[in-house]
Amino acid sequence: MSATALDSQGRERRKLVLAVSVGAALEWFDFTLFAIFALQIAVAFFPASDPLMSLLASYLALAVGFVARPLGALLMGRYADRRGRKAALTLSIMLMGAGTLIMAVCPTYEAIGWWAPLSIVVARILQGVAAGGEIGGALAYLVETAPANRPGLFASSQQVAQAVSFLLCGVSASLLSGVLTPAQLDEWGWRVPYVFGLLVVVAGLKIRRSLEESEPLRRFLDNQDKHAMARKGPSLRPYLPNLVMGVLIVVLWTVATQLINFMPTYASMVLELPRNKAYLGLVLVGLITLLCPLTALLSDRIGRYTVMLIGAVGIALCAYPGFVWLNNNPSLQALISFQCGLAVLMVLYTGPASAALAELFPVQVRALGVSLAYALSVTIFGSSTPTLTTLIYRQSGDPLAAAHWLFTAACLSATPLAWMCLSKSRASSSMRIAIQRKYE
Known part of the structure; x- marks a missing residue:
């Protein structure tokens, strides 16, 4: 292949990675914003005499978006497998944009009463449906268009x-809390990032409309009876064991992510540190997470499950000591060190996780399988993380409530990974023995 052709192919691949990744960035941007500004959103839309109950109400609204994910996964995932990745990715970013618009402009409870929290719940449902189908179509598209020896690297763009x-x-x-007064931040400042998100929606929609359909899916659809596909489509039933494993793989991914988002609130509620200082940790976590392509590339060479298992075991071993140390040293330096340490271990786990999840399913049900596995795990485990840790702390006063949940998540995810590593090791040993006997 000529240098010109290679350069053109490289540009096209960079374009598709950007087009697919912009939706993932917007999804996490919206969900992270809601968690970061939970206190402001609680005051604006869910007022209560007890501030902690108001905060719980806002977290329940956050959970509504998670609960809507399985519905979005089912509808959008099947749509992506039947009509194409491009069509599904375009629809999902439009739904995300609608939810973001509501968050940016919705009047407060004081202005319109119960219509305010109802509107926020509608916004969360729209974002949840969109996010539920987004990751399936995105990961399917990335894995199917990646070079044969680099699916992990391409899929890790979701982590980037x-x-x-x-x-x-x-x-x-950090900027808003530093520039604005607390009253201004509570009143309107928290909405500014949502306005920025609307600009991302417009740019992302334009880029996604220019995408070409993935070749493996196009070949599959061309060989199918269009009427039969429209009526029923491929079934996920033969791949239910793969779906269960996918759910378990995502458990640690979503719980650790939500805990990182929850840390500014944890710092204020448990450690009694100023929230505006705790935001700095999220910036450093973002910088560390940019290393995910390196661990994904490593997994392309030595295997996904091995790299992920190292990360999961590391988190399980450090969960309790980390939180005990943090509670015994409630300082900004300790908080940031804890967040960064957790982020480093998460890079080992999440870098290869996207490709590992996509590779569990064949092309005809890949978007649906990935979407459902991710949505079910995020709904059951991720959505409950901030609410559960807050409730446990409120009822028992246990400052290690988050550690209990993180350790449980790490064990749940490490178990199938260890089994897969052992299975592959046994298969390799059996193959070596068979080859040796053949030549004896």
Whole structure:
């Protein structure tokens, strides 16, 4: 292949990675913003005599978006497998944009009463449906268009998008809390990042409309009976074990991510540190998460499950000591050190996780399988993380509530990874023995 052709192919691949990643960045940007500004959103839309109950109400609204994910995964995932990745990715970013618009302009409870929290719940449902189908179509597209020896590297662009969203959220929260007074931040300042998100929607929609359909899916659809596909489509039933494993893989991914988002609130509620100082940790977490392509590239060479297992075991071993140390040293330096340490271990886990999830399913059900596995895990485990840790702390006063949940998540995810590593090791040993016997 000529140098000109290679350069053109490289430009096209960079374009498709950017087009797919912008939706992931917007998804995490919106969800992270809601978690970061939970206290402001609680005051604006869910007022209560008890501030902690108001905060819980806002977290329940956050959870509504998570609960809507399985519905979005089912509808959007099937749509992506039947009509194409491009069509589904375009629709998902439009739905995200609608939810973001509501968050940016919705009047407060004081202005319109119960219509305000109802509107926020509608926004969360729209964002949840969009996010539920976004990751399936995105990862399917990335894996199917990647070079044969680099699916992990290409799929890790989703983690890079997540890192960029952490950076944007952390920087915007730090700047706004530094420039505005607390009253201004509570009144209107928290809406500014959502307005910025609307600009990202417009740019992302334009880029996604210029995408070409993935070749493996196009070949599959061309060989199918269009009427049969429209009526029923491929079934996910033969791949239910893969779906269960996918759910378990995502558990640690989503719980650790939500805990990182929750840390500014944890710092204020448990450690009694100023929230505006805690935002700096999110910026550093975003920078560390940019290293995900390196661990993804490593997994392309030595195997995904091995790299991920190292990260999961590391988090399980450090969960309790980390939180005990943090509670015994409630300082900004300790908080940032804890967040950065968790982020480093998360890079080992999440870097290869996107490709590992996509590779569990064949092309005809890949978007649906990935979307459902991710949505179910995020809904069951991720959405409950801030609410559960807050409730446990409120009822028992246990400052290690978050550590209990993080350790459980790490064990749940490490178990299938360890089994897969052992299975592959046994298969390799059996193959070596068979080859040796053949030549004896």
